[in-house]
Amino acid sequence: MPDFDVTLLLDTGTLSVRDVRCRGECRHRSSEECAAATHLVFPYRGVYVRHVGSDESVADANHVLFFNQGQAYQVSHPVDGGDACLSLALPEALLQELAPPALLQRGAPGLSEQSLRIDPRAQALVALLRHGLAGGLLEPLEAEGLLLTLVCRSLGPRTTRAAASTRQRRRLVDRAKLLLASDLTRRWTLADIAAELGGSPVYLTQAFAQVEGVPLYRYQLRLRLAQALDRLPRADDLTSLALELGFSSHSHFASAFRQTYGRSPSEFQRALGAH
CATH class of the missing domain: 2.60.120.10 (Jelly Rolls)
Structure with a gap:
């Protein structure tokens, strides 16, 4: 199979x-x-x-x-x-x-x-395309235009590229990313992550910012929000969704979502034709 x-x-x-x-x-x-x-x-x-x-x-x-x-x-x-x-x-x-x-x-x-x-707008485009195509909501010409926009946004000057870094730092950062992905709802501390990886919190913070261009928390937040993009079309209770994704409240989730994607979770649901 x-x-x-x-x-x-x-x-x-x-x-x-x-x-x-x-x-x-x-x-x-x-x-x-x-x-x-x-x-x-x-x-x-x-x-x-x-x-x-x-x-x-x-x-x-x-x-x-x-x-x-x-x-x-x-x-x-x-x-x-x-x-x-x-x-x-x-x-x-x-x-x-x-x-x-x-x-x-x-x-x-x-x-x-x-x-x-x-960036977050490219993430939102991925969700809009996936849900729109799967639900038959996008005409082929519209979908092609959005796909080309996604390609240009992903490859063009808006994409953040990692600064020059050593192979050792990149491997450390990769291990940190896998650790964050293993439990997106956990409220990690730098000490927790450093203890799991066997390194210094200060060195880990500096290495992650150099390789990925964003702090550890911001990186984890975007992974949580990407899960929200995936689950919103099927979500009837946004408060439950927020708590399941590790946010402290619906308002915390809605604020982070709007700040990242430029619209509220309910507005995004309506754009997908989910509700």
Whole structure:
């Protein structure tokens, strides 16, 4: 039985989009796979690690990952729960037109980075596209326009790129991201995280800010809010949802959501046609 389910949401001949859900039964590295075309993959639930040779990338809702055409990779799931992603296949000609030259690989198709951090508006676009396409609420032309906006927002100058950092720091930060993802509702302290990882709270804070460009709390908050984006269409009680996601109250959740996405949770529900 396959470890994942794939649902085709859109295929216009120019762009194709799939909802990919993996049960995450492979704790260690999977067998090697290879993409037939370059994909931009936007995780929206759960977490996994993608391995390309000796390089690793933690895949969570704060990032877009690049699966290059012809590039071998493996996947592992060190955190229980599986994952789900919106996967967008891009023809090489379109990628060449949309991507900044500095991100394009030389002499090979695809992109030179493994992943980039996306901003909250890109996260919201992922949710709007996924729910809109799954519910038949988007016309193909509208969906293509939103997808191109998502690509440009994810690859363009608004994307935060990590400053130069050592491999040791990046590995420490990856371990911290996996720890946060293992229990999004927990109210972590720096001392808790540092104790789990075996390091100094000060060093961890500095390393995380350098690699990810945001503090640990802000990173965890965005992961919680990304879960809200996923669950809002099915949520009848926003207070219960807020508490389940680790917020202290509905007002705390609504304030953080509005500050991040520019609208309230109920307004976002209405935009999705959920209520």
